[in-house]
Amino acid sequence: MSLKRACAIAGVAESRLGVVPDSTVLTLQAEALVAALADAGLEKSDVDGLLVSGAWGRLPGLQIAEYLGIQPSYADSTMVGGASFEFHLGHAAAAIQAGLCKVAVILYGSTQRSRADKYIFQIRNDLGYQYEAPYGLPTPVGSYAMAASRHFAQYGTTSEQLADLAVSTREWAALNPKAYRREPLTREDVLNSGPIATPLNKLDCCLFTDGGGAVVVVSPEIAKTLDKAPVWLLGQGESVSHAQISEMPDLTVTPAAKSGARAFEMAGVTHTDLDLVQIYDSFTITVLLTLESLGFCSPGAGGEFISNGRTGPSGEFPLNTNGGGLSYCHPGQYGIFLIIEAVRQLRGECDARQVADATLALISGTGGVLSSNSTCILGVE
Amino acid sequence: MSDDTLPDPDSEPYWDGAAAGELRYRHCASCETVIFYPRSLCTHCGAPNPDWAVSKGQGTVYAVSVVHRAPPAFKGQSPYAVLLVDLDEGFRMMSRIIDVEPDSVSIGDRVRVIFQDGPDGRPTPYFTPA
Numbered sequence: 197m198s199l200k201r202a203c204a205i206a207g208v209a210e211s212r213l214g215v216v217p218d219s220t221v222l223t224l225q226a227e228a229l230v231a232a233l234a235d236a237g238l239e240k241s242d243v244d245g246l247l248v249s250g251a252w253g254r255l256p257g258l259q260i261a262e263y264l265g266i267q268p269s270y271a272d273s274t275m276v277g278g279a280s281f282e283f284h285l286g287h288a289a290a291a292i293q294a295g296l297c298k299v300a301v302i303l304y305g306s307t308q309r310s311r312a313d314k315y316i317f318q319i320r321n322d323l324g325y326q327y328e329a330p331y332g333l334p335t336p337v338g339s340y341a342m343a344a345s346r347h348f349a350q351y352g353t354t355s356e357q358l359a360d361l362a363v364s365t366r367e368w369a370a371l372n373p374k375a376y377r378r379e380p381l382t383r384e385d386v387l388n389s390g391p392i393a394t395p396l397n398k399l400d401c402c403l404f405t406d407g408g409g410a411v412v413v414v415s416p417e418i419a420k421t422l423d424k425a426p427v428w429l430l431g432q433g434e435s436v437s438h439a440q441i442s443e444m445p446d447l448t449v450t451p452a453a454k455s456g457a458r459a460f461e462m463a464g465v466t467h468t469d470l471d472l473v474q475i476y477d478s479f480t481i482t483v484l485l486t487l488e489s490l491g492f493c494s495p496g497a498g499g500e501f502i503s504n505g506r507t508g509p510s511g512e513f514p515l516n517t518n519g520g521g522l523s524y525c526h527p528g529q530y531g532i533f534l535i536i537e538a539v540r541q542l543r544g545e546c547d548a549r550q551v552a553d554a555t556l557a558l559i560s561g562t563g564g565v566l567s568s569n570s571t572c573i574l575g576v577e
Numbered sequence: 578m579s580d581d582t583l584p585d586p587d588s589e590p591y592w593d594g595a596a597a598g599e600l601r602y603r604h605c606a607s608c609e610t611v612i613f614y615p616r617s618l619c620t621h622c623g624a625p626n627p628d629w630a631v632s633k634g635q636g637t638v639y640a641v642s643v644v645h646r647a648p649p650a651f652k653g654q655s656p657y658a659v660l661l662v663d664l665d666e667g668f669r670m671m672s673r674i675i676d677v678e679p680d681s682v683s684i685g686d687r688v689r690v691i692f693q694d695g696p697d698g699r700p701t702p703y704f705t706p707a
Binding site: 321322323324326327328330331332333334335337338341342343344345346349390391392393394395396440441442443447 | 582583584585588591613614639640641642643644645646647648650651654657659661669670671672673683684685695696697699701
């Protein structure tokens with residue numbers, strides 16, 4: 197069964213982003229929810245589905261529902277890292293298609309920057325992790341560095357090519373008033389930013405910010421009654437591969453290979469039909485590997501694909517047009533912001549960074565250490 | 578780093594092996610799958626309770642990263658090279674190379690296991706050039 201046009205996205209919003217000390221994970225999510233419902237033209241009382249993710253509470257799915265005063269008839273707390281929200285979008289579509297709910301809200305918030313002592317992930321060294329923990333690989337950056345080392349050795353990819361992606365992403369951020377880092381960046385700045393875990397340098401890594409987001413997903417019947425043009429889910433696929441990097445079968449191929457193929461097949465579109473792409477950029481290497489796994493270029497060609505400004509505002513391949521996790525915001529789990537930006541682009545709401553005549557977008561979320569992926573294709577026609 | 582939940586029922590023979598100078602893994606008698614880290618079932622066919630086996634401890638570096646920003650528990654040790662090693666028996670594990678400059682390690686290098694006390698004092702497998 198297909199999820200094509202099973203639901204539409206009717207409203208999106210961020211909370212305040214960046215450094216937000218006068219907030220909690222609950223207030224940020226409430227802020228985003230109120231703004232996204234207003235964007236959709238719906239009321240809180242319309243919400244009957246709630247999809248949340250996070251590691252900030254004992255039972256986040258219960259705590260946020262209680263705080264907001266929502267008693268959902270469909271609840272999903274799928275937690276597969278930063279990609280959780282793309283999984284949620286597919287799950288919301290399935291639930292709506294099955295008649296389990298009509299207005300589902302996907303929510304996220306984090307105060308990891310301002311209140312890190314309270315709400316950060318607890319690193320565990322037990323169970324499967326006991327076989328990695330003795331060796332001191334910093335998580336998650338060290339695992340992504342391992343994948344980069346493998347890609348460099350296997351295909352001759354270079355730090356310069358990864359740096360170019362960070363530069364192009366910053367150029368998009370310069371066009372986004374909400375982006376956290378907007379000052380110009382050069383390839384040399386990235387290369388000289390200092391090694392974290394070779395071959396990744398500091399500016400190959402995403403930001404560490406506060407922030408929240410909300411996405412309102414509705415049935416086709418409701419979508420047609422709202423003022424703003426609906427953004428349709430045309431295809432979705434999801435895949436889970438492993439939890440730890442030592443268990444990843446091939447460090448150069450991510451679970452996007454499986455989930456992307458399913459999303460394309462469901463949507464009935466091909467790569468060249470797409471107007472823009474939002475790919476989870478926890479690290480520069482994440483984008484390169486995901487692009488290859490999704491089939492935008494052949495295995496090993498990712499370095500060339502992302503270099504020399506190809507993905508920037510003047511390039512031929514508009515990618516991460518909000519400035520991404522690298523320069524716009526990254527509050528722990530970034531995936532919800534991929535959806536928000538794609539919807540705004542497809543509605544033509546992006547002002548200086550607007551991609552002309554955008555009608556079809558792909559978003560691809562990656563979680564854990566290249567562990568999980570959900571890819572969605574969205575369109576306005 | 579110290580974790581008083583370890584070893585657990587899955588890992589006790591593994592850590593006992595390390596204390597005896599053996600790198601142990603599991604092997605499925607039904608489908609011949611090599612299983613690492615040790616689990617209570619075959620990750621391929623699902624058969625319960627795979628056999629224990631002892632690796633010769635020889636392998637090839639599959640991936641390597643030199644850590645410059647160490648996690649808090651490892652502060653003061655950087656830079657050090659963390660590896661993924663493909664053992665000749667057909668399993669992959671994380672470890673660290675010791676007794677050489679961290680930057681001198683390359684993917685494809687041959688390495689062999691040695692045992693030293695890990696951060697929690699337990700004998701732990703590390704690697705050195707073969």
